[in-house]
Amino acid sequence: MTAAERAERTEAADRLCRTAYAAAFGPGAPGGGAEAGVALVAVGGYGRGELAPCSDLDVVLVHEDHVEVDEAAATLWYPMWDAGVRLDHSVRSLAGMVDAAEADHRVAAGLLDARHVAGDPNLTLRLRTTMLAEWRRGARERLPAIKQATDTRHRTIGELAHLSVPDVKEAEGGLRDATTLRALVATWLVDVPTTDLETGRRVLLDVRDVVHDLAGRATDRIVPEAWEPLAEALGLPDDRAAQRHVREAGRRLTHLSRLAWRRVDGVLTRPRSPGARRPRLERLAPGVSLAAGEVVLNRHADPATDPALLLRAATAAAERGVDLAPATAARLAREAAPLPEPWPEEARRLLVRLLASGRGLLAVWETLEETGALGGVLPEWERIRMLPHASVIHRFTVDRHVVETCVEASGLIRSVGRPDVLVVAALLHDIGKGGLTEHSVAGEPIARTVAERIGFDAEAVDLVGLLVRHHLLLPEVATTRDPDDPATVEAVTSRVGSTEALDLLRALTEADAKATAPQAWTTWRAGLVSDLVRRARVVLDTGAAAPPPARDLAGEVVLPAGIGDDEVSVSVEPLADGTRVTAVARDRVGLLADVSAVLALQRMPVRAARAWSQGEPPHQLGISVWEVTAEAADPAVLRERFDAVVGGRVDVTRRLAPRGRSDGALAPSVVVRPEASDHATVLEVRAADRPGVVHLVCATLAGLDVAVRSAHVDTLGPQAVDVFYLQEPAAGALSETRAADAAHAVRAALTAGG
Incomplete structure (x- = not known):
């Protein structure tokens, strides 16, 4: 994709617009011969001659106040619609254009790129001259609003150089910023290195052309699978080179944009003074x-x-x-x-x-x-x-x-x-x-x-x-x-x-x-x-032994009176960024699987968790503390759901089965870490985060009659990193054979579960 191809697309669009204009305003047409006082003007990307393969045509039919164009304008757009062109069109008087530009800085900025297509060229020239003069005259009043809108867009969308799915138009450092920079230069208040600006713009215009072709539609977002064909189309070695190519252009435009806006801030905060003065130098260091x-x-x-x-x-x-x-x-x-x-x-x-x-x-x-x-x-x-x-x-x-x-x-x-x-x-x-x-x-x-x-x-x-x-x-x-x-x-x-x-x-x-x-x-x-x-x-x-760890619960945990062997005590604590759920029950093989199932069934995503045992059999308690990214739930509801899980009234396996699988997903990693403990077998599990991962692991281990002495669950982005300290119910660490069997079973369960 090159500037020459964009010029060809623009010329083809111009021919279509001129033909339609001639049919609407030529001799014999409604309002025929209305050449003077009426002009068809291209604005936006079309006005700049930067049409991408799937771009809309942004056009305005401008007329003098005394010229009636309604009848002819009604027929102007049909030939372009019939040709399958996507139009963004409007009809305005010259005075109406000025009023609209005064009311909306986006309209004013867009008209800086107005380009004559058909009709009265003198009217287009007057429009361009008037809009540019108005833009410069009202720049100091408009720029704060433009800056605010730009900052909001940046916060909402993010920075082109760093987005995993970059938007080459709307992201910070994208084509929208490049257009804004041209508008800032047109105010005559600040300057921007033109060569650097145009180099970055051309890179992103070429990229957008390819993205349109690859997607077959008007889109400005580069999805991950597009990087490799994008590299091929741009003549780059591989997808990583394509990423660097695009992100460097975005970073360069981001740098120019930030620099320009800081200079605008300096202009707006300095008092106006007649005539040019050399800036005062303040010595800072040698x-x-x-x-x-x-x-x-x-x-x-x-x-x-x-x-x-x-x-x-x-x-x-x-x-x-x-x-x-x-x-x-x-x-x-x-x-x-x-x-x-x-x-x-x-x-x-x-x-x-x-x-x-x-x-x-x-x-x-x-x-x-x-x-x-x-x-x-x-x-x-x-x-x-x-x-x-x-x-x-x-x-x-x-x-x-x-x-x-x-x-x-x-x-x-x-x-x-x-x-x-x-x-x-x-x-x-x-x-x-x-x-x-x-x-x-x-x-x-x-x-x-x-x-x-x-x-x-x-x-x-x-x-x-x-x-x-x-x-x-x-x-x-x-x-x-x-x-x-x-x-x-x-x-x-x-x-x-x-x-x-x-x-x-x-x-x-x-x-x-x-x-x-x-x-x-x-x-x-x-x-x-x-x-x-x-x-x-x-x-x-x-050189002394390490002191005991600080616990999420202060002091010795006591099971409330009346809690049976297969029941659980649940407390819920709202946090600033989620909820903390604490579960206490008589310790047994499979307890952690049941508690984790309850949270998964309640759609309470686990961000982190700790589980440990307290006391000695037969009075040993299993304690687990879970941080979840969900609003606080009613403890009574969680206890009821726990009773249903333990009683077999809920088919946990079916309810937590993934709804779909991704063939390109990374395989789970299940590794035994012998160096991590002398007292237990440490199993480290890394897998895609989804509801039920902890339950699936714990249920698999319970099925092998393996006890989870403690668990350490951590979710970072899309990956769950869970570590389980395993023991035989009454005999310490697992043998090498049992450890290998446990790792294999967990790996198989995670793989089968998607």
């Missing part, structure tokens, strides 16, 4: 000043002799929450002297300050990327630039996620002894992604190399390497291991080695999770990690 809301270089700054100048300028901008002027960053990318290795102390301190600057980092880092200046500071960045995450729970591509992690880490620097190590580790924690090796393993040597290059001493280099290597350790252990098992805390202390590293790891864990998605750092997860860190700290500080 070689760096602030001018018109952007950080620029002083007149006498010399990038060739000041290798830290780029970092100094970037840090000054980020700490003040202002822009690093793109022209300044581009000049420094071309002319700056390379930093010596290892870096001087000033450069390292500037990098740390930049990374710890908070939200101001985002715009500055974006400018460093888009101008090519980042390559001189961190060449390893190319490994993760525009790299999609394998997990759909991530809101951003890997590179943007890393910057967001730095932003989150900046709010935690006072909780650690080495804030400089924390923010650098946040920058590098995912640097190993994109290869075949586990990214934390692959990232450690890269992170060590970078830490040495920027001038950290050996101790700090070791800390950075440790944090990158084990940045997933705390959430994995906290959410998938039994806190009562001594091996759980030992899994942390044996790898971390010191309380200093533990504090850093805890802060990095929180920052990483918050930068991933809201559901990655819930109150539940935060509590589990904090409790694990608390217990590990005692071991590292004193």
